[in-house]
Amino acid sequence: MAEKKTDAIQSIEERLEAAVNPEKEMASADSKSKKENGAEKKETRRDVMKKIVETREAREQRIADEQVELTTESSLRSAINTGTPFTGTAASVEAIKNKDGREEVALIVLLNRTIKVVIPFKELFTYNPIDMSTVHEDTEDGQREYMKRKRQFAEKMIGANICFTILNIFPDGPVTTAIGSRAAAMKRIARRNFGGANPRIKERDVGDAVVTAVSRHAVAVEFNGVDVVIPQYRLTLRWMRYVQENYAIGDTIRVKVRKINMAEDGNVESLVLDPIACELADARERYALLKDGARLKGIVTNVYRPAGTKRIFIYAWLPEWEIPARILRIDANDFGREIKAGTTMRLEVAGHDENGYVSCIALSEHGNSGMFTRSRR
Numbered sequence: 001m002a003e004k005k006t007d008a009i010q011s012i013e014e015r016l017e018a019a020v021n022p023e024k025e026m027a028s029a030d031s032k033s034k035k036e037n038g039a040e041k042k043e044t045r046r047d048v049m050k051k052i053v054e055t056r057e058a059r060e061q062r063i064a065d066e067q068v069e070l071t072t073e074s075s076l077r078s079a080i081n082t083g084t085p086f087t088g089t090a091a092s093v094e095a096i097k098n099k100d101g102r103e104e105v106a107l108i109v110l111l112n113r114t115i116k117v118v119i120p121f122k123e124l125f126t127y128n129p130i131d132m133s134t135v136h137e138d139t140e141d142g143q144r145e146y147m148k149r150k151r152q153f154a155e156k157m158i159g160a161n162i163c164f165t166i167l168n169i170f171p172d173g174p175v176t177t178a179i180g181s182r183a184a185a186m187k188r189i190a191r192r193n194f195g196g197a198n199p200r201i202k203e204r205d206v207g208d209a210v211v212t213a214v215s216r217h218a219v220a221v222e223f224n225g226v227d228v229v230i231p232q233y234r235l236t237l238r239w240m241r242y243v244q245e246n247y248a249i250g251d252t253i254r255v256k257v258r259k260i261n262m263a264e265d266g267n268v269e270s271l272v273l274d275p276i277a278c279e280l281a282d283a284r285e286r287y288a289l290l291k292d293g294a295r296l297k298g299i300v301t302n303v304y305r306p307a308g309t310k311r312i313f314i315y316a317w318l319p320e321w322e323i324p325a326r327i328l329r330i331d332a333n334d335f336g337r338e339i340k341a342g343t344t345m346r347l348e349v350a351g352h353d354e355n356g357y358v359s360c361i362a363l364s365e366h367g368n369s370g371m372f373t374r375s376r377r
Helices: 002-020 022-037 045-082 140-155 182-194 275-284
Strands: 086-097 103-112 115-120 161-172 175-181 206-214 218-223 226-231 252-262 268-274 295-304 311-318 323-331 344-352 358-365
Touching: 045 086, 045 161, 086 115, 086 140, 103 140, 103 161, 115 161, 161 182, 175 182, 182 226, 182 268, 218 252, 218 268, 226 268, 252 275, 268 275, 275 323, 295 323, 311 344, 311 358, 323 344
Parallel strands: 115 175, 323 358
Antiparallel strands: 086 103, 086 161, 103 115, 161 175, 206 218, 206 252, 218 226, 252 268, 295 311, 295 344, 311 323, 344 358
């Protein structure tokens, strides 16, 4: 009887509790229902450890990001005196005001979320790439044209890795603006590589140049701290309609140093780089695989006709073997029409010379058998 009375009293107390606190009763019922249905799962040790690791990694990443930003800003401040070079990716081109209040073109480099480096055009190159003899700054139209050309040069460098030193820094709210100089950084690097009694780089050395800008018929490259413009005719023996169709910013070009011109102050005045010499050296390694009498296609790269003669000299590129070719002399009367650069021809290998060219005989234009026949004289 006592047990039954106790059960009755307990039941009355539970009903009174439910009336006073209905939310607790609903949570208890829901928990009971989940247990009955097997829906509630206990958190395993693996789940707990996974959450701990994720929380720890997120905290460490947040601290690392903060340290990078603080370290970078601190490094930028000290670099004003030390001249330490930094490297960043060019993001955009903006118009800024110089000390005289005149508009100037500047390349923008972003180091991280809080550091913006502004490189004015005059600090972008070690020399002015614009031919000032064609600029008329004394007129408004000339000034606008000059600004347009400076912007075009700067925009070609967007996406390239830019090396620069810090000239000044201006904290401005959440974003810190720094004034940088690519020209100063380049001079410092070039002096270290080319200057002194025992320079690291000498004439006839071979190395990689990095493309910093591309136009239709030339590329601008940076070679160990020196800006060099390589025109299309000195760039490669391959057939190219436009340089910008074959090269992009960031590409590397194997070059041979032909000439180093040093200024009196110890800086590099100019360099002469030769990519074709490296191209020919690579081609010589493949000569043994190309047998005399082999027939293959070639793309005409240059046609030369000496004045006062019907003879023409044709140069081609063999794309299957990555080798340049020199086609033997052919009478102009032997061709149905004039051959131009870009024409595809069927060729027969007839040997090679010490300069790195394969000697070939023209059989016909590719796809038009018999139209072009070689001379039998």
